[in-house]
Each structure stands twice: as C-alpha cells, then as structure tokens.
Amino acid sequence: ETGVTQTPRHLVMGMTNKKSLKCEQHLGHNAMYWYKQSAKKPLELMFVYNFKEQTENNSVPSRFSPECPNSSHLFLHLHTLQPEDSALYLCASSQGAGLANYGYTFGSGTRLTVV
Amino acid sequence: DQQVKQNSPSLSVQEGRISILNCDYTNSMFDYFLWYKKYPAEGPTFLISISSIKDKNEDGRFTVFLNKSAKHLSLHIVPSQPGDSAVYFCAAKEDSNYQLIWGAGTKLIIKP
Numbered sequence: 001e002t003g004v005t006q007t008p009r010h011l012v013m014g015m016t017n018k019k020s021l022k023c024e025q026h027l028g029h030n031a032m033y034w035y036k037q038s039a040k041k042p043l044e045l046m047f048v049y050n051f052k053e054q055t056e057n058n059s060v061p062s063r064f065s066p067e068c069p070n071s072s073h074l075f076l077h078l079h080t081l082q083p084e085d086s087a088l089y090l091c092a093s094s095q096g097a098g099l100a101n102y103g104y105t106f107g108s109g110t111r112l113t114v115v
Numbered sequence: 116d117q118q119v120k121q122n123s124p125s126l127s128v129q130e131g132r133i134s135i136l137n138c139d140y141t142n143s144m145f146d147y148f149l150w151y152k153k154y155p156a157e158g159p160t161f162l163i164s165i166s167s168i169k170d171k172n173e174d175g176r177f178t179v180f181l182n183k184s185a186k187h188l189s190l191h192i193v194p195s196q197p198g199d200s201a202v203y204f205c206a207a208k209e210d211s212n213y214q215l216i217w218g219a220g221t222k223l224i225i226k227p
Binding site: 004006009040041042043045048056090091092103104105106107108109111 | 117119124149151156157158159160161164204214215217218219220
C-alpha cells in the first residue's frame with residue numbers, strides 16, 4: 001500500500017474516553033506531522049517528527065500525546081478531550097523536515113467528534 | 116496574526132472560464148509558496164509551487180503568479196472544470212524553516 005493511511009476515518013468519543021489515532025506511510029519519508037483542521041480556520045500544526053525525533057510541539061495541550069515508534073508510523077493518543085477538540089485531524093509526511101522539504105503528502109484524515 | 120491570508124472564503128466560477136484564487140502574505144522571509152487542493156473527506160494534495168526567484172510557474176491548466184513587492188500570489192485555473200471544485204489552500208515557507216504556514220482556504224465552486 002502506498003501513500004499516507006489514517007485510521008479510523010471517523011471517531012466519536014466521550015470526554016472521559018481514551019483513544020488513539022494512527023497514521024502510516026510507505027513513501028520512505030523521514031518526517032511526519034499531525035495537523036488539526038477546524039472549520040474555517042487555517043491548518044494548525046500540532047507536532048512534527050523528524051527521523052522519529054519530535055522536533056516541534058506547537059503549544060498543544062497535554063491531552064494530546066504523540067508517539068512515533070518508527071519513521072513509518074505515527075500515533076496521536078487522546079484522553080479527556082473537550083468538545084472544542086472536535087475537528088479533522090490530518091497526518092502528513094515529507095522527505096525530511098529540512099530545507100529540501102517542499103511538499104507534504106497528506107492522509108485522508110480522522111474526523112473526530114467529542115461528545 | 117495570520118501570516119498567510121486567503122481573504123475569499125469561497126468563489127463561484129462558470130465552467131470553462133478562468134478561476135483566480137488569491138493569497139496574501141506578510142512575512143518577507145517566505146521564499147517558497149505552494150498551493151494544495153482538498154476534496155471533502157480527503158487530505159490536501161499538492162498542486163503547484165513557486166520559488167521566490169520566479170514570478171510565474173505553469174503546469175497545464177494551472178499557473179501560479181508571484182508578486183513579491185505586493186506580497187501577493189495567485190493561482191489561475193483555465194479553463195475551469197467541474198472537477199476543480201474543491202478547497203484550495205495557499206502555503207508558504209521560509210528557506211531556513213521546514214514548516215509550512217497555511218492560509219484558511221478558499222472554496223472554489225465550478226458551475227456547469
């Protein structure tokens with residue numbers, strides 16, 4: 001399988017639940033990203049992993065916890081979320097988080113609803 | 116403060132005519148600009164890009180123009196086709212930074 005695959009596509013969770021989003025890429029990319037897309041807002045960068053090392057955490061609340069066990073897989077662990085966290089969560093990958101990184105490949109996203 | 120702005124939330128164009136999507140930026144250090152296209156329930160896909168050393172880049176029906184002095188870029192689609200109906204995001208980056216800074220997107224609707 002090629003490209004960036006995200007699972008699940010849709011997720012409804014209560015505020016006391018714990019769930020995880022999964023992202024997988026088979027493009028040989030070395031950098032992976034989590035983005036949040038809320039309605040009518042720009043894409044918000046949440047986390048960046050470059051060669052499995054977290055290089056960016058854009059002031060994301062601790063109720064979001066990323067994990068990158070290898071360069072092909074990225075997880076976003078969720079716990080005690082708030083209704084305002086409902087959004088489309090997008091995973092992306094790129095060749096490397098460096099000067100030559102000109103384009104990202106995105107997954108289809110996970111539509112998260114917190115009730 | 117948003118560094119990349121797409122001031123038109125939506126745009127409606129007749130099929131066969133030209134679609135022009137606009138993007139303004141405030142950071143003069145940006146040196147690379149990209150356009151992405153997004154269909155509902157899918158992730159954004161890369162469309163076309165331009166380096167700051169150029170003022171125009173063309174790929175088939177898609178042309179991106181860059182006006183550095185005005186800190187403005189635009190995406191032209193001609194002729195517009197129904198399959199072009201999507202949300203278009205403008206993004207920019209600095210040479211020294213791998214992060215892309217995104218606009219809020221413009222929803223393009225192509226009318227038959």
